[in-house]
Amino acid sequence: MAILVLGGAGYIGSHTALALLNAGRDVVVADSLKTGFRAAVPPAARFYQGDIRDRCFCDSLFEREQIDGVIHFAASSLVGESMSVPLRYYDNNLGGTRVLLESMTAHGVRDIVFSSSAAVYGEPERVPISETDRTLPTNCYGDTKLAIERMMKWTASAHGLRYVALRYFNACGAQPGGRMGEAHDPETHLIPLLLQVANGRREQVFIFGDDYPTPDGTCIRDYVHVCDLARAHILALDYLAAGGESGAFNLGSGAGFSVLQVLEEARRVTGYSIPAQIRPRRAGDPARLVASADRARAALGWVPEYGDLRVILQTAWDWHHTHPDGYGE
Numbered sequence: 001m002a003i004l005v006l007g008g009a010g011y012i013g014s015h016t017a018l019a020l021l022n023a024g025r026d027v028v029v030a031d032s033l034k035t036g037f038r039a040a041v042p043p044a045a046r047f048y049q050g051d052i053r054d055r056c057f058c059d060s061l062f063e064r065e066q067i068d069g070v071i072h073f074a075a076s077s078l079v080g081e082s083m084s085v086p087l088r089y090y091d092n093n094l095g096g097t098r099v100l101l102e103s104m105t106a107h108g109v110r111d112i113v114f115s116s117s118a119a120v121y122g123e124p125e126r127v128p129i130s131e132t133d134r135t136l137p138t139n140c141y142g143d144t145k146l147a148i149e150r151m152m153k154w155t156a157s158a159h160g161l162r163y164v165a166l167r168y169f170n171a172c173g174a175q176p177g178g179r180m181g182e183a184h185d186p187e188t189h190l191i192p193l194l195l196q197v198a199n200g201r202r203e204q205v206f207i208f209g210d211d212y213p214t215p216d217g218t219c220i221r222d223y224v225h226v227c228d229l230a231r232a233h234i235l236a237l238d239y240l241a242a243g244g245e246s247g248a249f250n251l252g253s254g255a256g257f258s259v260l261q262v263l264e265e266a267r268r269v270t271g272y273s274i275p276a277q278i279r280p281r282r283a284g285d286p287a288r289l290v291a292s293a294d295r296a297r298a299a300l301g302w303v304p305e306y307g308d309l310r311v312i313l314q315t316a317w318d319w320h321h322t323h324p325d326g327y328g329e
């Protein structure tokens with residue numbers, strides 16, 4: 001029996017596919033390659049190219065392969081873009097998942113681990129954020145993730161689907177060894193942008209706002225290493241297989257770092273000065289996002305291993321430094 005990783009050519013998907021293979025699982029990867037990279041898919045995984053909005057494609061995966069669990073990363077994931085083309089996000093994220101769940105239900109595949117986001121919370125009422133806190137997304141991307149969680153909930157009660165939604169905070173870092181890492185086009189995330197400046201690919205980085213109600217005035221985020229996220233997906237599959245109850249789990253380190261702290265650490269790790277300029281706030285950025293991951297710790301036994309910002313940045317730098325053009329496709 002195999003695990004199907006949808007979106008397994010993307011950043012978190014490819015790291016999860018590798019972690020599954022390293023744990024001795026049989027892995028099938030499917031990806032449209034619209035934003036993912038074929039070269040990111042571990043060679044030991046069987047690969048299919050296609051779009052989950054295509055019911056025939058989903059059916060063919062379940063017919064050709066013996067799938068006993070699905071990990072679903074296949075979605076558009078740029079917050080800014082989701083605000084300018086919202087209907088594309090509803091189509092791809094919500095529409096794609098609807099087709100996937102129909103196909104899973106028709107083929108008797110019961111367990112799904114879904115890639116959700118801290119974006120489901122919007123502006124938090126308090127930090128650290130718990131799963132039971134208010135969910136009120138402030139962007140379309142987060143709204144699609146929350147709607148998918150609800151879609152899974154109702155499909156669970158009607159058709160016996162069993163799901164875990166993993167709400168990631170700020171995914172970062174790379175597989176130690178520098179052969180696999182983060183590559184987006186366009187790049188919008190803080191850490192890869194800082195490292196692109198260090199690499200000479202950009203002149204400087206802009207800091208979006210220094211007038212937030214935080215100690216240094218810049219936004220605070222909970223940076224969680226991609227390998228810790230990958231491991232959480234395997235634990236979530238095992239939890240479902242053992243009869244664990246469906247639900248949502250935060251994945252964060254529980255520690256918050258400001259934009260300026262990340263900049264300083266990136267300067268130390270790379271040895272480059274990384275010029276930075278203060279700019280106005282970016283629309284929709286909450287001042288502080290920090291997870292309580294107590295539920296994931298208690299139910300899944302998940303404890304992040306890469307809590308140290310320096311180690312996170314070092315693994316990301318090992319990748320960016322040796323792959324300045326990402327996967328070069």
Ligand code: UFG
Nearest residue numbers: 117118119170188189190191193206207208219259282285
């Ligand atoms: N930032 C800058 N300059 C940049 C890029 C980012 O100052 O050039 C700041 C942002 O304002 C933010 C912090 O760095 O305060 C982190 O920004 P990222 O874009 O790296 O990440 P976000 O916190 O905006 O987004 C993350 C995930 C999203 C998820 C969101 C939940 O990447 O998928 O958290 O709010 F939706």
